[in-house]
Amino acid sequence: MGQVKLSPRANRPAPESLEPFSRNTQRNTQRGVSLGKPRPPNHSSKGAGVLSRKAIIGLIAGTLCISALLFVFVVSPSDGSCENRVSLSRYVKDGVIKAPVVLHLDVSPRHCIQRVSFLLDGVNVGTRESFPFSISLDSSLLASANLAHKNTYKLVVVVVDERGKTTEQSDEMWVAFDSIDSPTKDANISPPSSVNGERLASLENRTLQLLSSITRRNDYVVDAKILQRVDGKVQDYKRAYEAAFPQISSDWRQEINVAFNYFSPPVVAYCLALSRSSFEPQKDRGLWQIPEETLKRGGFTEVDFASDKTSMRVAADYTRELLNAFDNDYILMVAYYGLSIDRAGLVNAEVEKMGLTDSERADIAKLYELGVLKDEQWDNVVDFLAAGVVLSFPNEFGVNAPSVRELVK
DSSP: OOOOOSSOGGGSOOOOOOOOSOHHHHHHHHHTOOOOOOOOOOOOSTTTTOOOHHHHHHHHHHHHHHHHHHIIIIISOOGGGGOOEEEOGGGOBTTEEEESEEEEOEEESOTTEEEEEEEETTEEEEEEOSTTOEEEEOHHHHHHTTOTTOSEEEEEEEEEETTOOEEEOSSOEEEEESOOOOOOSOTTSOOOTTSOHHHHHHHHHHHHHHHHHHHOOOOOBOOHHHHHHHHHHHHHHHHHHHHHHHHIIIIIHHHHHHHTTTSSSTHHHHHHHHHHHTTOOBTTTBTTTOOHHHHHHTTOOGGGGSSHHHHHHHHHHHHHHHHHHTTTOHHHHHHTTTSOHHHHHHHHHHHHHTTOOHHHHHBHHHHHHTTSSOHHHHHHHHHHHHHHHHHHSGGGGTOOSOOHHHHTO
């Protein structure tokens, strides 16, 4: 089956040839280092290849010792190697988290986390299987879980590690919602009355403008369900952008624009950073919060995140290659952001097998209905759109900061 083109190629320059997303490729390209060829082994000494009996016995014994050590360290890891700690302390005041809010869970260590589940009054309202293990707690989430009947809920975070061990966070936490919208039985019908129809129409227009400016497509479909979720998250990203703008302007703007110059203009870089980290970087993951597993597959380590400049180049290379893996489909790139490049290629191959039309690919709710997007990917897209409309039209949301169009100049 031929590849389905996700956007008219006539309106978009063909993507440049991409180097593999790896530490060696990136560093050698930047520094102009030639790896050269390895030296051939020296076989000129006499008696080469002849081993004494004692040497053979010693070699066998050494090999057995090394094998035993590898068995101990690889096959039988110690019980303390995955003692996971999770924290939401930055959101908690006097034991209460005020909602609506987008939670970015702090976990340590991350390498052995298999999944994280969020429970409100014992009801699972979201399971995340990749870092940053984020969830948006808002009225629409309560409605979908049939919980929209009170203002305060007990929050429990459950972590499952790679060995299947389940642990809960030790601190007691409560989530207090400012107001609860009346629930709707059908997520696809008109949104709650608290969302003004005129405001929703304006939000739809701004969302489509955002998508068109990034993707150069004008045929996207965003229904009431998406807009309702986007509306519920706008206030969080409004506050985050207001708080972060001084540092964006003074420390990050120029470096972001340079690192992400493949995207013209690099609006997508700012939208991803705001939706992924609220511009509150973890020192070992940067503004785009790329998962540890993905970085390891590219050969990167924490050393590569010693400076903002370096981490931005890594994130830019990763974002570019992820978009290429999804054949320039920005929605799939955003939805699966954090996935390793090879796995992204496998996901895209499965999507190709479905034989979706261009109109189906442009209908975000349809992608969810067909199973192309799961809950986690759906949330990633909604977060991206909410962050994007705030960045693109800050004055309309009462944000005292310039639009992203000014930042990318």
